[in-house]
Amino acid sequence: xxxxxxxxxxxxxxxxxxxxxxxxxxxxxxxxxxxxxxxxxxxxxxxxxxxxxxxxxxxxxxxxxxxxxxxxxxxxxxxxxxxxxxxxxxxxxxxxxxxxxxxxxxxxxxxxxxxxxxxxxxxxxxxxxxxxxxxxxxxxxxxxxxxxxxxxx
Ligand code: RB5
Numbered sequence: 001x002x003x004x005x006x007x008x009x010x011x012x013x014x015x016x017x018x019x020x021x022x023x024x025x026x027x028x029x030x031x032x033x034x035x036x037x038x039x040x041x042x043x044x045x046x047x048x049x050x051x052x053x054x055x056x057x058x059x060x061x062x063x064x065x066x067x068x069x070x071x072x073x074x075x076x077x078x079x080x081x082x083x084x085x086x087x088x089x090x091x092x093x094x095x096x097x098x099x100x101x102x103x104x105x106x107x108x109x110x111x112x113x114x115x116x117x118x119x120x121x122x123x124x125x126x127x128x129x130x131x132x133x134x135x136x137x138x139x140x141x142x143x144x145x146x147x148x149x150x151x152x153x
Contacts, residue, residue: 004125005050005059007033009043012065012072012109015117019063022118026125031059047075054103055081062104063121069108076104080145083138088112090123097127099134 004023008016013035023030033050035041043066054062062082064072069086076084084104085096088111096102105124107117129135 001027001029002060003058004028004030004061004063005033005053006030006063006065007046007050008035008065008109009046009067009071010035010038010040011067012043012107013038015065015107015109015112015114016063018114019065019117019121022121023125026122028061028125043071044075047072048079051076051079051082051084051104055079060103061125064104064106065109066106067108067110069106069111072106076106080148081142083141087120087124089116090119093120093124094127097124098130099137101129101134101138 006016020030020032034046047064050062050064053059062076064076066072073084073086076082082104083100083102084106085092085100085102086106087093087096093105105121107120
């Protein structure tokens with residue numbers, strides 16, 4: 001069973017809770033990295049742990065939800081090995097998988113109606129990377145990340 005890590009901040013908490021039953025229904029085993037209430041928190045505190053676990057391969061994918069999805073996308077894309085996309089439609093979710101091999105999906109709990117978010121997740125989890133010419137491009141992102149390790153700041 002593929003593994004997924006999910007987290008949010010307070011603004012994404014309700015959507016996170018709404019989506020959890022769907023993940024199991026779609027055949028994904030998930031761990032919830034919190035928060036466990038809608039008390040105000042800071043999205044980096046919840047986004048980085050998920051992004052790091054996905055990057056080190058403990059989870060196949062991650063889903064991060066804040067108010068807009070923007071903060072979580074900024075956080076996740078700082079982590080080497082993560083390709084995160086803020087998706088606002090099933091079409092973007094599908095293309096982000098087919099062309100960019102995204103391993104983290106971010107969404108806005110305040111900006112995306114829950115039923116639309118459900119369709120986005122369904123497509124994002126069920127779409128494969130196309131490879132081919134897209135792999136060449138994704139490999140260039142990975143090479144850049146590797147070159148940054150060697151480069152002095
Ligand atoms: C929290 O109020 C909000 O700023 C946060 O959830 C997120 O939208 C940031 O990008």
